[in-house]
Amino acid sequence: MKRREFLKRSVPLTAAPIYLSGVPxxxxxxxxxxxxxxNAGSVSDRCLVLVFLDGGNDGLNTLVPIxxxxxxxxxxxxxxxxxxxxxxxxxxxxxxxxxxxLSDTGLHxxxxxxxxxxxxxxxxxxxxxxxxxPNKSHFRSTDIWNSASSxxxxxxxxxxxxxLSSNHPSFPDGxxxxxxxxxxxxxIGNTASNTCQGPIINMGVSIKNLNNFVDxxxxxxxxxxxxxxxxxxxxxxxxNLTNEYFDRLEDAxxxxxxGSIEYPDYKLADQLKIVAQLxxxxxxxxxxxxxxxxxxTHDNQVDEGNPETGRHALLMEELSESLFxxxxxxxxxxxxxxxxxxxxxxxxxxxxxxxxxxxxxxxAAPMFFLSPFLNPNPIGSLPSLEYxxxxxxxxxxxxxxxxxxxxxxxxxxxxxxxxxxxxxxYIPILAGTQTSIGEPHPMSKRIEAYPNPFKDFLNINIEVKxxxxxxxxxxxxxxxxxxxxxxxxxxxxxxxxxxGSNLKNGMYFALLExxxxxxxxxxxxxx
Numbered sequence: 001m002k003r004r005e006f007l008k009r010s011v012p013l014t015a016a017p018i019y020l021s022g023v024p025x026x027x028x029x030x031x032x033x034x035x036x037x038x039n040a041g042s043v044s045d046r047c048l049v050l051v052f053l054d055g056g057n058d059g060l061n062t063l064v065p066i067x068x069x070x071x072x073x074x075x076x077x078x079x080x081x082x083x084x085x086x087x088x089x090x091x092x093x094x095x096x097x098x099x100x101x102l103s104d105t106g107l108h109x110x111x112x113x114x115x116x117x118x119x120x121x122x123x124x125x126x127x128x129x130x131x132x133x134p135n136k137s138h139f140r141s142t143d144i145w146n147s148a149s150s151x152x153x154x155x156x157x158x159x160x161x162x163x164l165s166s167n168h169p170s171f172p173d174g175x176x177x178x179x180x181x182x183x184x185x186x187x188i189g190n191t192a193s194n195t196c197q198g199p200i201i202n203m204g205v206s207i208k209n210l211n212n213f214v215d216x217x218x219x220x221x222x223x224x225x226x227x228x229x230x231x232x233x234x235x236x237x238x239x240n241l242t243n244e245y246f247d248r249l250e251d252a253x254x255x256x257x258x259g260s261i262e263y264p265d266y267k268l269a270d271q272l273k274i275v276a277q278l279x280x281x282x283x284x285x286x287x288x289x290x291x292x293x294x295x296x297t298h299d300n301q302v303d304e305g306n307p308e309t310g311r312h313a314l315l316m317e318e319l320s321e322s323l324f325x326x327x328x329x330x331x332x333x334x335x336x337x338x339x340x341x342x343x344x345x346x347x348x349x350x351x352x353x354x355x356x357x358x359x360x361x362x363x364a365a366p367m368f369f370l371s372p373f374l375n376p377n378p379i380g381s382l383p384s385l386e387y388x389x390x391x392x393x394x395x396x397x398x399x400x401x402x403x404x405x406x407x408x409x410x411x412x413x414x415x416x417x418x419x420x421x422x423x424x425x426y427i428p429i430l431a432g433t434q435t436s437i438g439e440p441h442p443m444s445k446r447i448e449a450y451p452n453p454f455k456d457f458l459n460i461n462i463e464v465k466x467x468x469x470x471x472x473x474x475x476x477x478x479x480x481x482x483x484x485x486x487x488x489x490x491x492x493x494x495x496x497x498x499x500g501s502n503l504k505n506g507m508y509f510a511l512l513e514x515x516x517x518x519x520x521x522x523x524x525x526x527x
Contacts, residue, residue, distance in 0.1 A: 050344065052292070059364070066096060097114075116324065126369075146194050301357060343368040373430050468515075
Protein backbone atom coordinates (compact mmCIF):
# COMPACT_ATOMS: atom_id res chain seq x y z
CA MET A 1 0.00 0.00 0.00
CA LYS A 2 1.26 3.46 -0.88
CA ARG A 3 2.27 5.60 2.07
CA ARG A 4 -0.35 8.24 1.32
CA GLU A 5 -3.09 5.62 1.14
CA PHE A 6 -1.89 4.17 4.45
CA LEU A 7 -2.03 7.64 6.00
CA LYS A 8 -5.56 8.26 4.76
CA ARG A 9 -6.91 4.85 5.76
CA SER A 10 -5.22 4.49 9.13
CA VAL A 11 -5.84 7.73 11.01
CA PRO A 12 -8.35 10.54 11.21
CA LEU A 13 -7.33 13.74 9.50
CA THR A 14 -5.75 14.95 12.71
CA ALA A 15 -4.92 13.16 15.89
CA ALA A 16 -6.39 15.09 18.81
CA PRO A 17 -9.87 16.49 19.39
CA ILE A 18 -11.18 20.06 19.52
CA TYR A 19 -11.96 21.21 23.07
CA LEU A 20 -15.20 23.01 23.96
CA SER A 21 -15.66 23.89 27.63
CA GLY A 22 -12.87 21.46 28.45
CA VAL A 23 -14.56 18.57 26.61
CA PRO A 24 -12.87 17.19 23.47
CA UNK A 25 -15.04 17.19 20.34
CA UNK A 26 -14.13 15.32 17.13
CA UNK A 27 -15.85 16.19 13.88
CA UNK A 28 -16.80 13.70 11.18
CA UNK A 29 -17.47 14.98 7.72
CA UNK A 30 -20.64 15.40 5.73
CA UNK A 31 -22.01 13.05 3.08
CA UNK A 32 -24.76 13.79 0.60
CA UNK A 33 -26.10 10.25 0.81
CA UNK A 34 -26.36 10.28 4.60
CA UNK A 35 -27.65 13.85 4.42
CA UNK A 36 -30.44 12.62 2.18
CA UNK A 37 -31.09 9.58 4.32
CA UNK A 38 -31.25 11.70 7.45
CA ASN A 39 -33.49 14.39 6.00
CA ALA A 40 -30.82 17.08 5.84
CA GLY A 41 -32.35 20.16 4.25
CA SER A 42 -35.90 18.90 4.76
CA VAL A 43 -38.46 19.72 7.42
CA SER A 44 -36.92 17.13 9.75
CA ASP A 45 -33.83 18.06 11.77
CA ARG A 46 -33.60 14.74 13.56
CA CYS A 47 -30.36 13.47 15.04
CA LEU A 48 -29.16 10.30 16.74
CA VAL A 49 -27.12 10.30 19.96
CA LEU A 50 -25.11 7.09 20.42
CA VAL A 51 -23.98 6.27 23.97
CA PHE A 52 -21.26 3.60 24.06
CA LEU A 53 -21.05 1.64 27.33
CA ASP A 54 -17.40 0.68 26.97
CA GLY A 55 -16.28 -2.58 28.57
CA GLY A 56 -19.31 -4.85 28.35
CA ASN A 57 -22.31 -3.95 30.49
CA ASP A 58 -23.87 -6.50 32.88
CA GLY A 59 -27.44 -6.60 31.63
CA LEU A 60 -28.69 -8.75 34.52
CA ASN A 61 -27.54 -6.14 37.03
CA THR A 62 -29.12 -3.36 34.94
CA LEU A 63 -32.49 -4.86 34.00
CA VAL A 64 -33.05 -7.23 36.90
CA PRO A 65 -35.24 -10.29 36.11
CA ILE A 66 -37.54 -10.26 39.13
CA UNK A 67 -39.28 -13.44 37.98
CA UNK A 68 -35.95 -15.33 38.11
CA UNK A 69 -34.58 -13.71 41.24
CA UNK A 70 -34.57 -16.94 43.25
CA UNK A 71 -32.60 -18.73 40.55
CA UNK A 72 -29.95 -15.98 40.50
CA UNK A 73 -29.62 -16.11 44.29
CA UNK A 74 -28.52 -19.78 44.29
CA UNK A 75 -25.19 -20.22 46.04
CA UNK A 76 -24.24 -23.60 44.61
CA UNK A 77 -24.88 -25.49 47.84
CA UNK A 78 -27.34 -27.71 46.00
CA UNK A 79 -24.55 -29.23 43.92
CA UNK A 80 -24.92 -29.87 40.22
CA UNK A 81 -28.69 -29.83 40.50
CA UNK A 82 -28.60 -26.19 41.61
CA UNK A 83 -25.28 -24.68 40.45
CA UNK A 84 -23.92 -21.33 41.61
CA UNK A 85 -25.43 -18.21 40.08
CA UNK A 86 -24.73 -14.75 41.50
CA UNK A 87 -25.88 -14.56 45.13
CA UNK A 88 -23.19 -12.01 46.06
CA UNK A 89 -24.15 -9.66 43.20
CA UNK A 90 -27.94 -9.49 43.51
CA UNK A 91 -29.33 -6.37 45.16
CA UNK A 92 -32.05 -7.03 47.76
CA UNK A 93 -35.32 -7.90 46.09
CA UNK A 94 -37.18 -5.11 47.85
CA UNK A 95 -34.65 -2.57 46.50
CA UNK A 96 -35.21 -3.43 42.83
CA UNK A 97 -36.93 -0.46 41.17
CA UNK A 98 -40.26 -1.57 39.67
CA UNK A 99 -41.20 -0.56 36.13
CA UNK A 100 -44.75 0.56 35.45
CA UNK A 101 -46.77 -2.21 33.83
CA LEU A 102 -44.05 -4.88 34.18
CA SER A 103 -44.06 -7.61 36.79
CA ASP A 104 -41.05 -9.60 35.60
CA THR A 105 -38.40 -6.87 35.26
CA GLY A 106 -37.04 -4.00 37.35
CA LEU A 107 -34.08 -1.63 37.39
CA HIS A 108 -30.96 -1.47 39.52
CA UNK A 109 -31.57 0.57 42.65
CA UNK A 110 -29.19 3.32 41.41
CA UNK A 111 -31.33 4.02 38.32
CA UNK A 112 -34.19 6.04 39.76
CA UNK A 113 -34.01 8.56 36.91
CA UNK A 114 -34.43 5.77 34.34
CA UNK A 115 -37.44 4.58 36.31
CA UNK A 116 -38.92 8.07 36.01
CA UNK A 117 -38.27 8.24 32.26
CA UNK A 118 -39.82 4.81 31.74
CA UNK A 119 -42.92 5.86 33.65
CA UNK A 120 -43.21 8.92 31.40
CA UNK A 121 -42.94 6.77 28.22
CA UNK A 122 -39.64 8.45 27.35
CA UNK A 123 -37.47 5.34 27.78
CA UNK A 124 -37.70 1.76 26.57
CA UNK A 125 -35.37 -1.19 25.94
CA UNK A 126 -34.65 -4.29 23.89
CA UNK A 127 -33.36 -7.34 25.74
CA UNK A 128 -30.78 -9.79 24.45
CA UNK A 129 -29.14 -7.86 21.61
CA UNK A 130 -26.02 -9.39 20.06
CA UNK A 131 -24.93 -11.40 17.03
CA UNK A 132 -24.20 -15.01 15.99
CA UNK A 133 -20.95 -16.66 17.15
CA PRO A 134 -20.04 -13.74 19.43
CA ASN A 135 -16.44 -12.72 20.00
CA LYS A 136 -15.57 -11.98 23.64
CA SER A 137 -12.56 -9.76 22.96
CA HIS A 138 -13.26 -6.11 23.80
CA PHE A 139 -11.43 -4.80 20.75
CA ARG A 140 -12.78 -7.30 18.25
CA SER A 141 -16.37 -7.15 19.44
CA THR A 142 -16.29 -3.34 19.48
CA ASP A 143 -15.04 -3.43 15.88
CA ILE A 144 -17.89 -5.76 14.98
CA TRP A 145 -20.50 -3.45 16.51
CA ASN A 146 -19.00 -0.32 14.95
CA SER A 147 -18.55 -1.84 11.49
CA ALA A 148 -21.86 -3.78 11.54
CA SER A 149 -20.08 -6.92 10.37
CA SER A 150 -20.39 -10.59 11.23
CA UNK A 151 -18.00 -12.22 13.71
CA UNK A 152 -16.06 -14.04 10.97
CA UNK A 153 -15.79 -11.03 8.67
CA UNK A 154 -13.17 -8.29 8.93
CA UNK A 155 -14.70 -5.05 7.67
CA UNK A 156 -12.50 -2.00 7.97
CA UNK A 157 -15.18 0.60 7.31
CA UNK A 158 -17.69 1.78 9.90
CA UNK A 159 -21.41 1.56 9.27
CA UNK A 160 -21.63 5.38 9.36
CA UNK A 161 -18.43 5.68 7.36
CA UNK A 162 -19.98 3.75 4.51
CA UNK A 163 -22.80 6.28 4.44
CA LEU A 164 -20.40 9.19 4.71
CA SER A 165 -18.25 8.04 1.82
CA SER A 166 -20.94 6.92 -0.57
CA ASN A 167 -21.28 10.10 -2.62
CA HIS A 168 -18.28 12.11 -1.40
CA PRO A 169 -15.05 10.42 -2.46
CA SER A 170 -13.59 13.92 -2.98
CA PHE A 171 -13.43 14.52 0.78
CA PRO A 172 -11.74 16.45 2.30
CA ASP A 173 -11.58 18.78 -0.73
CA GLY A 174 -14.28 21.43 -0.66
CA UNK A 175 -15.54 20.92 2.88
CA UNK A 176 -17.23 22.61 4.63
CA UNK A 177 -19.25 24.53 2.04
CA UNK A 178 -22.26 26.82 1.78
CA UNK A 179 -24.78 24.00 1.56
CA UNK A 180 -23.18 21.95 4.33
CA UNK A 181 -21.39 24.18 6.84
CA UNK A 182 -21.54 21.63 9.68
CA UNK A 183 -19.88 18.25 10.19
CA UNK A 184 -22.45 15.54 9.70
CA UNK A 185 -21.39 13.69 12.86
CA UNK A 186 -19.56 14.61 16.03
CA UNK A 187 -17.64 12.45 18.48
CA ILE A 188 -17.59 13.99 21.96
CA GLY A 189 -14.82 12.89 24.34
CA ASN A 190 -11.29 11.57 24.37
CA THR A 191 -11.86 8.67 21.98
CA ALA A 192 -13.14 9.09 18.42
CA SER A 193 -15.49 6.35 17.26
CA ASN A 194 -14.30 4.30 14.30
CA THR A 195 -17.86 4.06 13.02
CA CYS A 196 -16.85 6.96 10.71
CA GLN A 197 -14.10 5.04 8.89
CA GLY A 198 -15.03 5.11 5.22
CA PRO A 199 -14.11 2.57 2.54
CA ILE A 200 -11.63 4.98 0.94
CA ILE A 201 -10.61 7.42 3.64
CA ASN A 202 -11.08 7.96 7.36
CA MET A 203 -13.87 10.52 7.61
CA GLY A 204 -12.90 11.70 11.12
CA VAL A 205 -11.54 15.18 11.74
CA SER A 206 -10.09 16.14 15.11
CA ILE A 207 -7.65 18.65 16.55
CA LYS A 208 -6.52 19.67 20.00
CA ASN A 209 -4.54 22.82 19.34
CA LEU A 210 -5.03 24.82 16.17
CA ASN A 211 -1.57 26.37 16.53
CA ASN A 212 -0.07 22.99 15.69
CA PHE A 213 -1.16 23.55 12.10
CA VAL A 214 -0.23 27.18 11.52
CA ASP A 215 3.17 26.55 9.91
CA UNK A 216 1.85 23.79 7.67
CA UNK A 217 -1.23 25.75 6.70
CA UNK A 218 0.63 28.96 5.84
CA UNK A 219 3.63 27.33 4.25
CA UNK A 220 2.67 28.36 0.70
CA UNK A 221 0.21 27.29 -1.96
CA UNK A 222 2.38 25.13 -4.21
CA UNK A 223 3.59 21.67 -3.30
CA UNK A 224 5.99 19.45 -5.25
CA UNK A 225 4.60 16.55 -7.27
CA UNK A 226 6.19 14.00 -4.94
CA UNK A 227 4.89 11.67 -2.23
CA UNK A 228 5.98 14.25 0.35
CA UNK A 229 4.19 17.00 -1.56
CA UNK A 230 1.00 14.97 -1.77
CA UNK A 231 1.01 14.33 1.97
CA UNK A 232 1.71 17.99 2.71
CA UNK A 233 -1.17 19.05 0.49
CA UNK A 234 -3.45 16.58 2.25
CA UNK A 235 -2.47 17.85 5.71
CA UNK A 236 -2.99 21.48 4.63
CA UNK A 237 -6.47 20.62 3.43
CA UNK A 238 -7.17 18.87 6.74
CA UNK A 239 -5.91 21.89 8.66
CA ASN A 240 -8.22 24.26 6.80
CA LEU A 241 -11.13 21.89 7.27
CA THR A 242 -10.71 21.47 11.01
CA ASN A 243 -10.18 25.22 11.54
CA GLU A 244 -13.44 26.01 9.76
CA TYR A 245 -15.34 23.36 11.72
CA PHE A 246 -13.79 24.64 14.94
CA ASP A 247 -15.03 28.17 14.24
CA ARG A 248 -18.50 26.84 13.48
CA LEU A 249 -18.63 24.72 16.64
CA GLU A 250 -17.42 27.56 18.84
CA ASP A 251 -20.06 29.86 17.38
CA ALA A 252 -22.81 27.28 17.97
CA UNK A 253 -21.61 26.61 21.52
CA UNK A 254 -21.87 30.32 22.25
CA UNK A 255 -25.35 30.59 20.77
CA UNK A 256 -26.55 27.47 22.55
CA UNK A 257 -25.43 28.70 25.96
CA UNK A 258 -25.37 26.60 29.09
CA GLY A 259 -29.13 26.20 29.42
CA SER A 260 -31.14 26.12 32.65
CA ILE A 261 -30.72 22.43 33.55
CA GLU A 262 -28.04 21.60 36.11
CA TYR A 263 -26.13 18.48 35.07
CA PRO A 264 -24.52 16.12 37.61
CA ASP A 265 -20.74 16.08 37.97
CA TYR A 266 -20.01 13.14 35.65
CA LYS A 267 -17.89 12.84 32.50
CA LEU A 268 -20.84 11.45 30.55
CA ALA A 269 -23.00 14.37 31.68
CA ASP A 270 -20.32 16.81 30.48
CA GLN A 271 -20.38 15.21 27.03
CA LEU A 272 -24.17 15.22 26.79
CA LYS A 273 -24.34 18.84 27.91
CA ILE A 274 -22.11 19.76 24.97
CA VAL A 275 -24.41 17.82 22.61
CA ALA A 276 -27.49 19.73 23.83
CA GLN A 277 -25.60 23.02 23.64
CA LEU A 278 -24.48 22.46 20.05
CA UNK A 279 -27.91 21.33 18.83
CA UNK A 280 -29.50 24.36 20.49
CA UNK A 281 -26.83 26.58 18.90
CA UNK A 282 -27.84 25.54 15.40
CA UNK A 283 -25.48 22.67 14.55
CA UNK A 284 -27.27 20.38 12.07
CA UNK A 285 -25.08 17.35 12.66
CA UNK A 286 -27.10 14.17 12.46
CA UNK A 287 -25.07 11.86 14.67
CA UNK A 288 -23.38 12.47 18.04
CA UNK A 289 -21.25 9.78 19.70
CA UNK A 290 -20.50 9.86 23.44
CA UNK A 291 -18.83 7.30 25.68
CA UNK A 292 -18.85 6.10 29.27
CA UNK A 293 -16.11 3.61 30.23
CA UNK A 294 -15.48 1.26 33.14
CA UNK A 295 -17.90 -1.58 32.35
CA UNK A 296 -15.24 -4.33 32.33
CA THR A 297 -16.29 -5.48 35.81
CA HIS A 298 -14.27 -8.67 36.32
CA ASP A 299 -13.71 -7.68 39.93
CA ASN A 300 -15.38 -5.48 42.52
CA GLN A 301 -18.50 -5.12 40.45
CA VAL A 302 -20.13 -4.89 43.87
CA ASP A 303 -18.68 -4.19 47.28
CA GLU A 304 -18.29 -7.29 49.43
CA GLY A 305 -21.35 -7.62 51.64
CA ASN A 306 -23.24 -4.76 49.96
CA PRO A 307 -24.39 -5.48 46.39
CA GLU A 308 -26.09 -2.08 46.14
CA THR A 309 -22.70 -0.37 46.06
CA GLY A 310 -19.56 -0.83 44.02
CA ARG A 311 -18.33 -0.09 40.50
CA HIS A 312 -21.43 -1.10 38.62
CA ALA A 313 -23.77 0.81 40.92
CA LEU A 314 -21.76 3.98 40.27
CA LEU A 315 -21.90 3.39 36.51
CA MET A 316 -25.66 2.84 36.62
CA GLU A 317 -26.07 6.06 38.55
CA GLU A 318 -23.90 8.03 36.11
CA LEU A 319 -25.73 6.62 33.10
CA SER A 320 -29.19 7.17 34.54
CA GLU A 321 -28.66 10.66 35.94
CA SER A 322 -26.65 11.94 32.96
CA LEU A 323 -29.22 10.83 30.38
CA PHE A 324 -32.07 12.12 32.54
CA UNK A 325 -30.46 15.57 32.71
CA UNK A 326 -29.83 15.51 28.97
CA UNK A 327 -33.45 14.62 28.29
CA UNK A 328 -34.67 17.41 30.57
CA UNK A 329 -32.30 19.84 28.85
CA UNK A 330 -33.53 19.09 25.33
CA UNK A 331 -37.14 19.24 26.56
CA UNK A 332 -36.44 22.65 28.10
CA UNK A 333 -34.93 23.82 24.79
CA UNK A 334 -37.88 22.41 22.74
CA UNK A 335 -35.56 19.92 21.03
CA UNK A 336 -36.93 16.63 22.37
CA UNK A 337 -38.80 15.64 19.20
CA UNK A 338 -35.59 16.00 17.17
CA UNK A 339 -33.39 13.71 19.27
CA UNK A 340 -33.25 9.92 19.56
CA UNK A 341 -30.75 8.49 22.07
CA UNK A 342 -29.52 4.88 21.92
CA UNK A 343 -27.10 2.98 24.18
CA UNK A 344 -24.94 0.02 23.17
CA UNK A 345 -22.13 -2.09 24.59
CA UNK A 346 -19.78 -4.58 22.94
CA UNK A 347 -21.24 -7.53 24.91
CA UNK A 348 -22.95 -8.47 28.17
CA UNK A 349 -21.62 -10.43 31.16
CA UNK A 350 -21.97 -14.06 32.22
CA UNK A 351 -24.79 -15.30 34.42
CA UNK A 352 -22.41 -16.89 36.97
CA UNK A 353 -20.44 -14.59 39.25
CA UNK A 354 -16.70 -15.15 39.61
CA UNK A 355 -14.57 -15.33 42.76
CA UNK A 356 -13.69 -11.61 42.66
CA UNK A 357 -17.20 -10.25 43.17
CA UNK A 358 -17.45 -9.64 39.45
CA UNK A 359 -18.59 -11.14 36.17
CA UNK A 360 -16.69 -12.28 33.08
CA UNK A 361 -17.30 -11.57 29.40
CA UNK A 362 -20.67 -12.79 28.17
CA UNK A 363 -22.79 -12.46 25.07
CA ALA A 364 -26.11 -10.60 24.60
CA ALA A 365 -27.04 -7.45 26.53
CA PRO A 366 -29.90 -4.89 26.60
CA MET A 367 -30.02 -1.65 24.63
CA PHE A 368 -31.87 1.45 25.88
CA PHE A 369 -33.66 4.11 23.83
CA LEU A 370 -34.84 7.59 24.82
CA SER A 371 -37.40 9.50 22.74
CA PRO A 372 -41.02 10.66 22.92
CA PHE A 373 -41.72 8.41 19.88
CA LEU A 374 -40.92 5.02 21.39
CA ASN A 375 -42.99 1.89 21.09
CA PRO A 376 -44.35 1.69 24.68
CA ASN A 377 -43.82 -2.08 24.90
CA PRO A 378 -40.39 -3.47 25.86
CA ILE A 379 -39.01 -5.86 23.26
CA GLY A 380 -37.62 -9.33 23.98
CA SER A 381 -37.76 -11.75 26.89
CA LEU A 382 -35.07 -13.50 28.91
CA PRO A 383 -34.63 -17.26 28.56
CA SER A 384 -34.65 -19.45 31.65
CA LEU A 385 -31.45 -18.88 33.64
CA GLU A 386 -31.75 -22.28 35.33
CA TYR A 387 -28.59 -23.74 33.83
CA UNK A 388 -27.14 -21.41 31.18
CA UNK A 389 -24.08 -19.25 31.82
CA UNK A 390 -24.37 -17.13 28.66
CA UNK A 391 -27.43 -15.29 27.39
CA UNK A 392 -27.68 -15.87 23.64
CA UNK A 393 -28.81 -13.09 21.36
CA UNK A 394 -32.48 -12.83 20.40
CA UNK A 395 -32.12 -9.70 18.25
CA UNK A 396 -29.21 -8.98 15.92
CA UNK A 397 -27.73 -5.54 16.60
CA UNK A 398 -27.63 -4.84 12.85
CA UNK A 399 -31.40 -5.20 12.72
CA UNK A 400 -31.59 -2.67 15.56
CA UNK A 401 -29.42 -0.23 13.60
CA UNK A 402 -31.44 -0.80 10.46
CA UNK A 403 -34.77 -0.33 12.20
CA UNK A 404 -33.60 2.99 13.61
CA UNK A 405 -32.40 4.11 10.19
CA UNK A 406 -35.71 3.06 8.65
CA UNK A 407 -38.10 4.65 11.14
CA UNK A 408 -36.06 7.65 12.29
CA UNK A 409 -34.23 8.59 9.10
CA UNK A 410 -36.37 7.10 6.34
CA UNK A 411 -33.82 4.69 4.87
CA UNK A 412 -35.24 2.09 2.49
CA UNK A 413 -34.89 -1.62 3.17
CA UNK A 414 -32.73 -2.31 0.10
CA UNK A 415 -30.09 0.17 1.27
CA UNK A 416 -30.18 -1.20 4.81
CA UNK A 417 -29.62 -4.75 3.63
CA UNK A 418 -26.72 -3.73 1.42
CA UNK A 419 -24.89 -1.54 3.90
CA UNK A 420 -25.73 -3.27 7.17
CA UNK A 421 -27.18 -6.74 7.03
CA UNK A 422 -28.57 -8.94 4.27
CA UNK A 423 -30.77 -10.79 6.81
CA UNK A 424 -32.19 -7.56 8.25
CA UNK A 425 -35.35 -8.09 10.31
CA TYR A 426 -37.46 -5.05 11.18
CA ILE A 427 -37.91 -4.33 14.91
CA PRO A 428 -40.69 -1.90 15.97
CA ILE A 429 -38.58 0.32 18.22
CA LEU A 430 -40.26 3.60 17.27
CA ALA A 431 -43.87 4.57 16.72
CA GLY A 432 -45.58 7.61 15.21
CA THR A 433 -42.57 8.87 13.24
CA GLN A 434 -42.69 10.26 9.73
CA THR A 435 -39.72 10.79 7.46
CA SER A 436 -38.92 12.39 4.12
CA ILE A 437 -35.91 11.93 1.90
CA GLY A 438 -33.84 14.97 0.92
CA GLU A 439 -32.30 15.80 -2.43
CA PRO A 440 -28.88 14.46 -3.47
CA HIS A 441 -25.88 16.75 -3.21
CA PRO A 442 -25.11 18.55 -6.53
CA MET A 443 -21.66 16.92 -6.70
CA SER A 444 -23.29 13.55 -7.37
CA LYS A 445 -24.66 14.87 -10.68
CA ARG A 446 -21.27 14.49 -12.41
CA ILE A 447 -21.82 10.74 -12.34
CA GLU A 448 -24.98 8.67 -12.31
CA ALA A 449 -25.55 4.92 -12.34
CA TYR A 450 -28.69 2.94 -13.09
CA PRO A 451 -30.58 0.75 -12.55
CA ASN A 452 -29.91 0.93 -8.85
CA PRO A 453 -30.08 -1.74 -7.48
CA PHE A 454 -28.76 -3.60 -10.54
CA LYS A 455 -28.67 -7.31 -11.30
CA ASP A 456 -26.30 -7.83 -14.25
CA PHE A 457 -25.47 -4.70 -16.22
CA LEU A 458 -24.85 -1.27 -14.73
CA ASN A 459 -25.17 1.84 -16.90
CA ILE A 460 -22.82 4.64 -15.87
CA ASN A 461 -23.06 8.16 -17.30
CA ILE A 462 -20.25 10.63 -16.55
CA GLU A 463 -19.88 14.31 -17.39
CA VAL A 464 -16.24 15.35 -17.72
CA LYS A 465 -13.96 18.09 -19.00
CA UNK A 466 -11.39 17.21 -21.65
CA UNK A 467 -8.41 15.51 -20.06
CA UNK A 468 -7.26 12.59 -17.95
CA UNK A 469 -10.18 10.59 -16.60
CA UNK A 470 -10.22 7.68 -14.17
CA UNK A 471 -13.38 5.69 -13.46
CA UNK A 472 -13.26 2.65 -11.20
CA UNK A 473 -15.53 0.43 -9.15
CA UNK A 474 -14.61 -0.39 -5.51
CA UNK A 475 -16.33 -2.45 -2.85
CA UNK A 476 -17.48 -1.28 0.58
CA UNK A 477 -13.97 -1.80 1.99
CA UNK A 478 -12.34 0.35 -0.69
CA UNK A 479 -10.88 -2.61 -2.58
CA UNK A 480 -10.70 -1.92 -6.31
CA UNK A 481 -12.94 -4.27 -8.29
CA UNK A 482 -12.50 -2.88 -11.79
CA UNK A 483 -10.72 0.03 -13.47
CA UNK A 484 -13.38 0.89 -16.04
CA UNK A 485 -11.64 3.86 -17.70
CA UNK A 486 -8.16 5.34 -17.36
CA UNK A 487 -7.45 7.59 -20.34
CA UNK A 488 -8.00 11.04 -21.83
CA UNK A 489 -11.62 11.81 -22.74
CA UNK A 490 -13.25 14.59 -24.70
CA UNK A 491 -15.39 17.19 -22.98
CA UNK A 492 -19.00 16.15 -22.50
CA UNK A 493 -21.20 13.28 -21.35
CA UNK A 494 -20.00 9.71 -21.84
CA UNK A 495 -22.29 6.70 -21.52
CA UNK A 496 -20.75 3.43 -20.30
CA UNK A 497 -22.02 -0.07 -19.56
CA UNK A 498 -20.42 -2.40 -17.03
CA UNK A 499 -21.07 -6.12 -16.73
CA GLY A 500 -21.39 -6.80 -13.00
CA SER A 501 -23.11 -10.15 -13.24
CA ASN A 502 -20.23 -11.90 -11.44
CA LEU A 503 -20.21 -9.53 -8.47
CA LYS A 504 -21.41 -10.61 -5.06
CA ASN A 505 -24.51 -8.93 -3.66
CA GLY A 506 -23.75 -5.78 -1.69
CA MET A 507 -22.84 -2.10 -1.94
CA TYR A 508 -20.23 -0.74 -4.36
CA PHE A 509 -18.97 2.71 -5.28
CA ALA A 510 -18.39 4.07 -8.78
CA LEU A 511 -15.63 6.66 -8.37
CA LEU A 512 -14.74 9.31 -10.93
CA GLU A 513 -11.59 11.46 -11.11
CA UNK A 514 -11.35 14.16 -13.78
CA UNK A 515 -9.28 17.36 -13.93
CA UNK A 516 -8.28 17.00 -10.29
CA UNK A 517 -11.88 16.70 -9.05
CA UNK A 518 -13.47 13.59 -7.63
CA UNK A 519 -17.07 12.47 -7.35
CA UNK A 520 -18.89 9.20 -6.97
CA UNK A 521 -22.12 7.35 -6.43
CA UNK A 522 -23.08 4.26 -4.46
CA UNK A 523 -24.69 1.33 -6.24
CA UNK A 524 -26.25 -1.87 -4.97
CA UNK A 525 -25.86 -5.31 -6.57
CA UNK A 526 -28.75 -7.69 -6.01
CA UNK A 527 -29.38 -11.02 -7.73
